[in-house]
Amino acid sequence: MTLRVGVLVFPDVTQLDATGPCELFASLPDTEVCLVAKSREPVALDWGLAFHPHATYDDAPELDVLCVPGGYGVNALMEDAACLDFLRRRAESARFVTSVCTGALVLGAAGLLRGYRATTHWLSLEFLAAFGAVPSSDRVVVDRNRITGGGVTAGIDLALRVAAELVGETPAKKAQLYLEYAPAPPFECGSPASAPRTLVDAVRADARERLDARRVVVERAAARLRVS
Numbered sequence: 001m002t003l004r005v006g007v008l009v010f011p012d013v014t015q016l017d018a019t020g021p022c023e024l025f026a027s028l029p030d031t032e033v034c035l036v037a038k039s040r041e042p043v044a045l046d047w048g049l050a051f052h053p054h055a056t057y058d059d060a061p062e063l064d065v066l067c068v069p070g071g072y073g074v075n076a077l078m079e080d081a082a083c084l085d086f087l088r089r090r091a092e093s094a095r096f097v098t099s100v101c102t103g104a105l106v107l108g109a110a111g112l113l114r115g116y117r118a119t120t121h122w123l124s125l126e127f128l129a130a131f132g133a134v135p136s137s138d139r140v141v142v143d144r145n146r147i148t149g150g151g152v153t154a155g156i157d158l159a160l161r162v163a164a165e166l167v168g169e170t171p172a173k174k175a176q177l178y179l180e181y182a183p184a185p186p187f188e189c190g191s192p193a194s195a196p197r198t199l200v201d202a203v204r205a206d207a208r209e210r211l212d213a214r215r216v217v218v219e220r221a222a223a224r225l226r227v228s
Contacts, residue, residue, distance in 0.1 A: 003031045003166055006063035006090070008103070009043045009051045010073045010083070016152050017069030017100040018051070024159035025065070027175040028167055036060045038082060046071050057086040065162060066094040069155065070101030070121060075214055078109040078221040087112060096162055098147045100155035105214075107148075108133055109221040111228075117143040121151035122192050123207050124214065130222040137193070153190075156181055 005025045007018055018035075026033045037043050037053035044050050055061065066087065077083050087110040091097045099107050104120035107113050108131030118133040119125065119141045128135040139150045140158050149158030160181075163172035189195035204211075 001030070003028070003064045004034055004061055005031060005065040005067060006034045006036045006055075006060055006094075007067045007069065008083070008087075008106075009035050009037045009053055009069075010071075010077055011044055012046045012071050012073030012076075013043070013051075013069050014071035014101060014152060015045045015047060015049055017071060017103065017155050018045075020153065020155035021067055021069070021098075021100060021159040021162075023179065024156055024163060024175055024181075027178055028163055029171055031166070034060060034063070036086075038080075046073070057082060060086075060090070063090055063094050064166065065096045065098060066090050068099040068103035068106050070099070070103040070105070070151075072210075074102045074105050075217045077106045078217050079224075084110040094145075096145050096147055096165065098149070098158060098162060100149045100158060101151045104128060104133075104148045105131070105218065107146075109218075109225060111225050113146065113148075116146045117141050118146065118148040119150050120148065123151075123204065123211060127214065127218045130218050131225065139191075150191075153183075 007022055022033050025031055034055050035051055035053045036055050039056055040053050042050040042052055091112050101121045102124050104118050114132035116133055117136050118128055119136045119138055125135050139154050140161050141148050147162055149155050160172055192200045
């Protein structure tokens with residue numbers, strides 16, 4: 001039976017958040033990847049590329065895996081009633097509800113992480129608690145059928161974990177080998193735990209304005225969720 005993975009795409013989505021998992025899932029046997037958006041119009045990514053969605057919220061097929069990537073566009077999605085309703089409805093039947101990077105904030109705004117351990121990009125990790133989630137700094141967090149990944153590149157790690165659950169470890173390992181996924185970065189500073197404090201502080205300073213704006217949106221979305 002064909003497995004179907006639905007990846008949400010939206011304006012200003014981070015390209016690698018979406019394409020990393022897409023590449024891995026598409027290499028699995030009997031697996032289809034479906035890009036889902038509000039409409040079938042091309043979706044502009046954060047750096048100028050575009051996705052062409054396969055389906056909309058209204059006509060997407062049944063999904064075994066629901067995956068929400070992150071990016072600058074998540075601020076708007078946290079207050080997009082149509083998107084949040086789609087996620088709530090599809091989460092009821094999906095085997096796994098997943099996110100990459102700040103896509104976890106959208107799951108949180110939909111009420112899908114309340115009482116679950118979860119992770120997201122380290123700069124936004126503090127925001128998860130507002131949605132009733134239990135923040136974790138692990139690169140990939142599995143809590144029942146909720147699987148969340150950290151920032152950007154963690155999407156490939158997340159997809160491998162989900163793949164092992166869907167089709168078993170051997171096909172997942174074959175997919176990893178086919179993609180030659182063997183990270184060997186030139187610098188040991190890929191997380192705040194390994195980076196020098198001065199570098200972490202500099203990145204935080206660079207992102208302060210964006211994080212302040214995101215905090216306002218998170219607070220509104222969390223308040224709306226509590227009322228509902």
